[in-house]
Each structure stands twice: as C-alpha cells, then as structure tokens.
Amino acid sequence: xxxxxxxxxxxxxxxxxxxxxxxxxxxxxxxxxxxxxxxxxxxxxxxxxxxxxxxxxxxxxxxxxxxxxxxxxxxxxxxxxxxxxxxxxxxxxxxxxxxxxxxxxxxxxxxxxxxxxxxxxxxxxxxxxxxxxxxxxx
Amino acid sequence: xxxxxxxxxxxxxxxxxxxxxxxxxxxxxxxxxxxxxxxxxxxxxxxxxxxxxxxxxxxxxxxxxxxxxxxxxxxxxxxxxxxxxxxxxxxxxxxxxxxxxxxxxxxxxxxxxxxxxxxxxxxxxxxxxxxxxxxxxx
Amino acid sequence: xxxxxxxxxxxxxxxxxxxxxxxxxxxxxxxxxxxxxxxxxxxxxxxxxxxxxxxxxxxxxxxxxxxxxxxxxxxxxxxxxxxxxxxxxxxxxxxxxxxxxxxxxxxxxxxxxxxxxxxxxxxxxxxxxxxxxxxxxx
Amino acid sequence: xxxxxxxxxxxxxxxxxxxxxxxxxxxxxxxxxxxxxxxxxxxxxxxxxxxxxxxxxxxxxxxxxxxxxxxxxxxxxxxxxxxxxxxxxxxxxxxxxxxxxxxxxxxxxxxxxxxxxxxxxxxxxxxxxxxxxxxxxx
Numbered sequence: 385x386x387x388x389x390x391x392x393x394x395x396x397x398x399x400x401x402x403x404x405x406x407x408x409x410x411x412x413x414x415x416x417x418x419x420x421x422x423x424x425x426x427x428x429x430x431x432x433x434x435x436x437x438x439x440x441x442x443x444x445x446x447x448x449x450x451x452x453x454x455x456x457x458x459x460x461x462x463x464x465x466x467x468x469x470x471x472x473x474x475x476x477x478x479x480x481x482x483x484x485x486x487x488x489x490x491x492x493x494x495x496x497x498x499x500x501x502x503x504x505x506x507x508x509x510x511x512x513x514x515x516x517x518x519x520x521x522x
Numbered sequence: 523x524x525x526x527x528x529x530x531x532x533x534x535x536x537x538x539x540x541x542x543x544x545x546x547x548x549x550x551x552x553x554x555x556x557x558x559x560x561x562x563x564x565x566x567x568x569x570x571x572x573x574x575x576x577x578x579x580x581x582x583x584x585x586x587x588x589x590x591x592x593x594x595x596x597x598x599x600x601x602x603x604x605x606x607x608x609x610x611x612x613x614x615x616x617x618x619x620x621x622x623x624x625x626x627x628x629x630x631x632x633x634x635x636x637x638x639x640x641x642x643x644x645x646x647x648x649x650x651x652x653x654x655x656x657x658x659x660x
Numbered sequence: 661x662x663x664x665x666x667x668x669x670x671x672x673x674x675x676x677x678x679x680x681x682x683x684x685x686x687x688x689x690x691x692x693x694x695x696x697x698x699x700x701x702x703x704x705x706x707x708x709x710x711x712x713x714x715x716x717x718x719x720x721x722x723x724x725x726x727x728x729x730x731x732x733x734x735x736x737x738x739x740x741x742x743x744x745x746x747x748x749x750x751x752x753x754x755x756x757x758x759x760x761x762x763x764x765x766x767x768x769x770x771x772x773x774x775x776x777x778x779x780x781x782x783x784x785x786x787x788x789x790x791x792x793x794x795x796x797x798x
Numbered sequence: 799x800x801x802x803x804x805x806x807x808x809x810x811x812x813x814x815x816x817x818x819x820x821x822x823x824x825x826x827x828x829x830x831x832x833x834x835x836x837x838x839x840x841x842x843x844x845x846x847x848x849x850x851x852x853x854x855x856x857x858x859x860x861x862x863x864x865x866x867x868x869x870x871x872x873x874x875x876x877x878x879x880x881x882x883x884x885x886x887x888x889x890x891x892x893x894x895x896x897x898x899x900x901x902x903x904x905x906x907x908x909x910x911x912x913x914x915x916x917x918x919x920x921x922x923x924x925x926x927x928x929x930x931x932x933x934x935x936x
Contacts, residue, residue, distance in 0.1 A: 400700050401710070402549055402693040406542035406598045406849070407917065412861040413540065413830035417678040420827075424676055434677070435736035435820070446871070447826040452864045457920060460544045460711035503821065506871060538838050539848070540831040544711070545779065550723040551692035555816040558689075562814055572815070573682070573874035584733070585688040590726045595782060598849035641683065644733060678825055682818035682874045689816065736820045 393429065394465035394485075395422035399458050409457035415492050416450065419482045422466035423496070430518035438503055441512040448477065448499040456491045458484070464491065470519045476500050476508040478519070531567065532603035532623075533560035537596050547595035553630050554588065557620045560604035561634070568656035576641055579650040586615065586637040594629045596622070602629065608657045614638050614646040616657070669705065670741035670761075671698035675734050685733035691768050692726065695758045698742035699772070706794035714779055717788040724753065724775040732767045734760070740767065746795045752776045752784040754795070807843065808879035808899075809836035813872050823871035829906050830864065833896045836880035837910070844932035852917055855926040862891065862913040870905045872898070878905065884933045890914045890922040892933070 397418065405411040424434055438444050458464050465485050472479040477499045484492040500511045535556065543549040562572055576582050596602050603623050610617040615637045622630040638649045673694065681687040700710055714720050734740050741761050748755040753775045760768040776787045811832065819825040838848055852858050872878050879899050886893040891913045898906040914925045 398697075398700075400693075400697050401543045401545065402551065402696055404544035405539045406544070406546050407539065407852075407858050407860065408544050409860070411540055411831075412864070413827040413834075416827035416830065417676075417825075420678055421674075421676050424674075433737055438821075444821050446821065446823070446868070448868055450826070450864070450866045450868075452866075454860070454862055454864075457860070461709055536835075536838075538831075538835050540834055545714075545720050545722065547722070549693075550726070551689040551696075554689035554692065555687075555814075558816055559812075559814050562812075571875055576683075582683050584683065584685070584730070586730055588688070588726070588728045588730075590728075592722070592724055592726075595722070599847055677819045677821065678827065680820035681815045682820070682822050683815065684820050687816055 392467060392469065393422075393426050394467050395425045396463065396465050397421070399460055399462045399464065401460065403458075404460050409459055412454055415452065415454065415458075415484060415494075416447075418464070418466050418484065419468065419480075419494060419496060420447075422468040422482060423480055423498075426468040426470075427515075427518075432515055432518055437512065437515075442502065443500050443509055443512060444503045445478070445498040446501055446506075447496060449497040450494060452492060452494040454492055456489060458486060458491055462486050471495075473511060473516050473519050475510055478511060530605060530607065531560075531564050532605050533563045534601065534603050535559065537598055537600045537602065539598065541596075542598050547597055550592055553590065553592065553596075553622060553632075554585075556602070556604050556622065557606065557618075557632060557634060558585075560606040560620060561618055561636075564606040564608075565653075565656075570653055570656055575650065575653075580640065581638050581647055581650060582641045583616070583636040584639055584644075585634060587635040588632060590630060590632040592630055594627060596624060596629055600624050609633075611649060611654050611657050614648055616649060616653075668743060668745065669698075669702050670743050671701045672739065672741050673697065675736055675738045675740065677736065679734075680736050685735055688730055691728065691730065691734075691760060691770075692723075694740070694742050694760065695744065695756075695770060695772060696723075698744040698758060699756055699774075702744040702746075703791075703794075708791055708794055713788065713791075718778065719776050719785055719788060720779045721754070721774040722777055722782075723772060725773040726770060728768060728770040730768055732765060734762060734767055738762050747771075749787060749792050749795050752786055754787065754791075806881060806883065807836075807840050808881050809839045810877065810879050811835065813874055813876045813878065815874065817872075818874050823873055826868055829866065829868065829872075829898060829908075830861075832878070832880050832898065833882065833894075833908060833910060834861075836882040836896060837894055837912075840882040840884075841929075841932075846929055846932055851926065851929075856916065857914050857923055857926060858917045859892070859912040860915055860920075861910060863911040864908060866906060866908040868906055870903060872900060872905055876900050885909075887925060887930050887933050890924055892925060
C-alpha cells in the first residue's frame with residue numbers, strides 16, 4: 385500500500401468510481417484527500433500516529449494552506465502514487481511537498497502547510513519534539 | 523432549501539460534479555449523505571439540532587441500519603427533493619422513511635434506523651423526551 | 661492492500677480523517693464506498709475490470725439495492741478488512757454479501773445488489789458471460 | 799440557497815456531519831467542493847449550465863490550479879456563505895476569487911483557476927463566447 389523506493393516514499397492507491405466525477409476523471413478535491421492519506425502513512429513510518437497525537441500530546445495538525453496544480457487527470461482504475469516530503473518544520477507548522485504520479489507521469493503537484501493547534505482553542509502550539517526530531521533526522 | 527408543502531417536508535438540493543461519478547450519475551453512497559441532510563433539516567423544523575444534542579443531552583444519533591432501493595439515477599444539474607418522515611420512535615431508536623424525487627419521479631426509497639447512543643460508550647440510551655415529543659405530536 | 665486468506669478475500673484499508681465525522685467515527689455512507697473498493701478488487705482478482713466493461717462489453721454495473729447493518733463504528737487509524745462474496749449471479753444482476761471487520765470484530769454487514777445496465781438507456785442487460793463464468797467457477 | 803446581496807453573490811449552505819471529521823471541524827477538502835457549488839450557482843445566474851456546456855459547446859471546465867488559505871474552521875450546524883467572483887477570463891481559462899464566511903467571519907480564502915478543455919483530448923480550447931460575455935458584461 386505504501387513503501388519506500390529509491391525515489392523515496394510513495395503511497396499507492398487505485399482510483400475507484402467513488403473518486404471520479406461525470407467528466408470521467410478524479411474529482412479535484414479528492415486529490416487533497418489522497419494527499420492526506422500519503423502524509424499519514426509517511427508519518428506512520430516514523431511511528432507518528434496523527435490520531436493518537438491528540439491524546440498523547442494534546443495537539444492536532446490541520447491544513448492551513450494548500451497550493452495545488454492539477455496537471456493531468458487520473459481516471460477510473462488508474463494506479464497512482466502520492467509522495468509526501470516534509471520540506472520544512474517550523475515552530476508551529478510543517479510544510480509538505482507532494483506529488484501524484486501515474487507510472488512516471490506527473491498528475492498533481494502541491495505544497496501543503498499544516499499548523500499544529502490546540503484541539504479546543506484552535507490556537508497554534510509548538511510541534512511536539514518527537515515529531516520534529518523524527519522528520520528532521522531522517 | 524427545505525420547506526413544507528402539501529405533500530410534506532422535502533429537502534431540495536442540486537446535483538453538482540462532486541456528487542457524480544464516471545458513470546455519469548450520482549455515486550450511490552451520496553444518496554445516504556443527501557438523506558442525512560434531509561433528516562437534519564427535518565429535525566431543525568422542530569428546533570432539534572443534532573450537533574447540539576451531544577452537549578445538551580449527552581446523546582448522539584447514529585445510523586444503525588439502512589435499506590435502500592436505488593430505482594433511477596440522478597444526474598448532473600438535477601434538482602432533487604429528499605423527504606424524511608419519522609415513522610417510529612422507539613425507546614432508543616428512531617425510524618425514518620425517506621424518498622428522493624426529481625419532479626414527481628421516484629429515484630430512491632429508503633428506510634433508515636437511527637440509534638440513540640452515549641457518545642463515549644456508544645451504548646444505546648433513551649431518546650430524549652423533547653425529541654420524542656416533537657416527532658410524535660406533529 | 662487486498663489478498664486472499666484462509667477465510668477468503670478481504671480488502672484492507674486504513675481509516676483516515678477524511679473518512680471520519682464529528683462524532684469521532686467513520687461517517688456511515690463511507691462504508692458503502694469501502695464496499696465498492698472491495699468489490700472492485702474482488703473482481704480484479706478474476707481479471708474483471710469494472711471500468712473497462714463499459715468499453716469492452718457495453719455494460720455498467722450499478723448498485724440497485726443495499727441492506728446495511730452498522731453494528732460497531734470504525735475509528736481514526738483503524739485497519740479494517742472488507743469482504744465481497746458474490747452470493748448470486750442472476751440474468752442481469754449480481755448479489756454480494758459483504759462484511760467489514762477490525763481484527764475479528766464485526767463492524768458492518770451488508771447485502772448489495774448490482775444491476776447490469778446499458779450505460780445510455782440505463783435499462784437492464786445480461787451479465788456478460790465471462791463475468792458470470794469467472795464468479796461461478798471459482 | 800444562493801442569492802445576490804449588496805455585497806454580491808453568495809451560495810449559502812449548512813454544515814452537516816457528512817462534511818466534518820474527527821477533529822470536529824469541516825474536513826479541509828470539502829471546502830473545495832463547497833466552492834464548486836458556489837461557482838456553479840454563480841454561473842447559473844447567467845444561464846450558464848456547466849453540465850450542459852459539454853453537449854452544447856463541446857467543452858468542460860476543469861480545475862487547473864487552486865490556492866487555498868484555511869483561516870478558521872467551520873463546524874457542525876454552521877451556516878456558511880461561499881462567494882465566487884470571476885476575476886479574469888482568459889482565452890482558455892477563468893480565474894475565480896472565492897471566500898467562505900460564517901456571518902462576517904472569514905473562514906477560507908481561495909483563488910481557483912479553471913481551464914476550458916475538450917472533454918476527449920483534455921486539451922485547452924477557447925472559452926465559449928457566450929460564457930465570456932456573460933461574465934464580463936455583468
């Protein structure tokens with residue numbers, strides 16, 4: 385489902401009817417959900433479980449900003465790969481560079497910024513040290 | 523968006539690309555989401571706010587069972603109407619009869635059972651009295 | 661991602677934020693999408709590609725009826741398994757028995773009927789022979 | 799559901815469980831779907847029906863690029879308003895400035911570029927004249 389290769393981590397998945405729309409291609413907002421899956425699996429490789437962080441560290445990561453270029457459409461039955469490279473870890477945010485490919489064809493490129501917030505106040509809080517270390521020392 | 527007519531309550535909405543799939547029709551699981559919207563608006567007519575019930579009464583309504591007949595497909599740009607008639611209110615559950623129409627054409631028929639549960643234990647609890655009274659005395 | 665075991669085929673997937681709702685569990689209609697994924701992977705094991713059937717055989721399979729019992733909720737980060745057993749292949753429809761489990765715990769049980777239709781007229785047409793044979797001779 | 803005001807067009811909708819996630823807020827990719835609904839209703843005000851354009855003009859509008867700032871979360875039962883202002887109409891693309899508000903509070907800001915493409919080749923084609931005129935002469 386997900387794995388590291390020479391070219392780095394990629395989350396693999398297949399496109400089903402549920403992802404497509406009446407134009408015959410993947411509905412654009414679904415690529416953002418695919419990228420969430422890839423980030424989650426990327427962090428799981430470092431034993432970081434996004435759902436558990438709320439319990440263990442009292443923080444939630446939320447998408448603060450996204451820049452997405454939809455270059456070519458994915459279609460029904462396509463097998464696609466989604467990368468999720470942490471490109472910067474700030475005091476209270478993380479930046480991911482993400483690419484979606486079908487074979488070696490570039491479909492979508494994105495830059496996604498996650499903010500680390502308190503789940504009640506929704507105010508920014510520092511990225512937990514163990515998350516920072518895991519992402520910076522890889 | 524929603525309103526009562528001689529034929530009773532119906533939630534109206536339009537079909538957008540986001541609801542369709544590559545077969546050119548509404549993806550089947552979306553009809554269940556449409557029915558949730560209709561039930562929510564139906565209860566709002568009785569000043570029952572599903573999200574607030576967790577705070578005010580310590581209960582959550584969850585879908586326990588659904589029987590759905592997909593008779594004809596809705597398509598892009600269709601204007602559809604979704605009914606939501608409470609057909610039974612038990613000790614810890616409610617049953618809704620729901621129909622989706624385009625003009626007078628029947629598209630989907632469903633019977634949806636909601637259980638009233640404790641949001642922590644997920645165990646059944648009694649339907650709050652004010653909800654029961656609102657639905658039974660209309 | 662999917663595989664056969666002693667207990668038969670199951671499609672495995674992880675629950676991400678995108679699948680959950682504010683009650684902290686998987687939103688109920690998503691289980692129907694999970695079941696579509698499982699049916700698709702089940703048919704792929706027989707070299708049947710649902711998307712390609714429209715081109716090759718001029719037919720589309722659409723969900724005609726679903727009976728779903730939501731017994732226990734799946735939650736964020738759960739790893740779940742979805743089965744998809746063809747229980748009957750009629751002239752113009754197929755019936756699937758589907759179960760969703762987390763470890764050995766039963767979460768959702770469903771019976772899903774697919775109709776084989778002409779993609780233009782949406783009228784029932786016969787299940788292609790190669791599909792019927794694949795499912796009946798396994 | 800949608801209407802023009804002194805402050806311009808806004809598409810109004812309510813947040814249901816189906817839009818939320820386990821963090822208790824609207825799942826981020828859903829805002830892109832909300833923005834599609836607003837663009838569609840915006841164009842409908844000019845008698846432009848996106849689904850019909852494929853039949854009438856042989857073109858489809860697809861999201862080519864999106865820049866989205868998620869400033870504050872929308873929550874269950876919130877009533878939100880989504881604007882969709884065409885800020886530029888190029889030869890083969892349109893740019894929309896979009897804002898999502900709850901009362902007067904800014905939740906999400908986005909710039910969304912749509913490309914006008916041939917539905918078969920997915921190659922850029924000119925924006926139909928009647929679409930261009932409708933959007934430029936308002």
